[in-house]
Amino acid sequence: MLRQLAVVSAMAFLGSVGTAIAAEYGTPAEAKAMLEKAVVAVKADKAKALEMFTKGEGGFKDRDLYPYCGGPDGNFTAHPTLVGKSLKDLKDKAGKPLGAEVYAAAKDGSIAEVSYMWPRPGQTDPVAKVVFVTKVADQVCAVGYYK
Numbered sequence: 001m002l003r004q005l006a007v008v009s010a011m012a013f014l015g016s017v018g019t020a021i022a023a024e025y026g027t028p029a030e031a032k033a034m035l036e037k038a039v040v041a042v043k044a045d046k047a048k049a050l051e052m053f054t055k056g057e058g059g060f061k062d063r064d065l066y067p068y069c070g071g072p073d074g075n076f077t078a079h080p081t082l083v084g085k086s087l088k089d090l091k092d093k094a095g096k097p098l099g100a101e102v103y104a105a106a107k108d109g110s111i112a113e114v115s116y117m118w119p120r121p122g123q124t125d126p127v128a129k130v131v132f133v134t135k136v137a138d139q140v141c142a143v144g145y146y147k
Contacts, residue, residue, distance in 0.1 A: 025120075026065035028130070031145040034060065035111060035132045038067040038143065042136045050139075053078035064121055069141040070103070077139060087140070092116035093126035102142055106135040120146055 026034075038060065041049035052058040053067045060067055061080075068079040074088030090099035098116045105112035111134045117126035131144035 024063065026063050026145045028132075028145050030062065031065050031130075031143045032111065032132050034062065034065055034067060035134060035141065035143040038069075038141050039134060039136045042069070042139055042141065046137060046139065050078040054080060054083055056080060064146060065143055067141055067143045069139045070099070071140075072138045074099070074103070078141075092118055102131065102133050103140055106133050106140040106142075108135045110134065114142075118144075118146075 038049065038053065041052065041058070041060075050069060053060050053069065056066060066080060068082075068087070069077045070087035071077045074086055076082045076085055076087045079085075079087075086099065088099045088103055090097075092098040094117045096116050098114070101114045101116075105114050111132050113130050114133055115128060115130050118129045119126050128147040129144050130147065131142040133140065133142040135141075
């Protein structure tokens with residue numbers, strides 16, 4: 001009886017630890033929902049939306065999730081730290097042409113996925129990351145999550 005209680009207690013503890021770790025990072029569903037919300041915001045008022053994305057306001061920053069966008073010139077128009085720098089020329093930590101793939105995948109009215117290697121915020125070792133990407137007006141916008 002005591003052994004069964006110990007096993008059940010250990011399983012409950014490990015389950016709660018796993019849930020706490022998972023809750024630290026955004027999920028694929030949350031990333032996709034944020035991108036869909038970003039599309040609505042860009043359609044309503046592009047300038048205001050891009051500013052909110054960059055500042056992380058209006059629900060556009062949730063743990064490691066945030067939208068970013070690039071304009072027709074290939075430069076970031078919304079990002080917490082890279083506005084004005086080239087998105088189109090961006091490469092991931094393994095040298096993959098991430099920005100070019102994001103631009104190539106972006107289609108108006110549909111959401112595509114692009115995978116690459118990038119460190120989690122505050123870390124240096126790259127891990128697998130996936131971005132949902134779409135085109136809205138003249139913007140290529142994405143929200144990514146870590147695997």
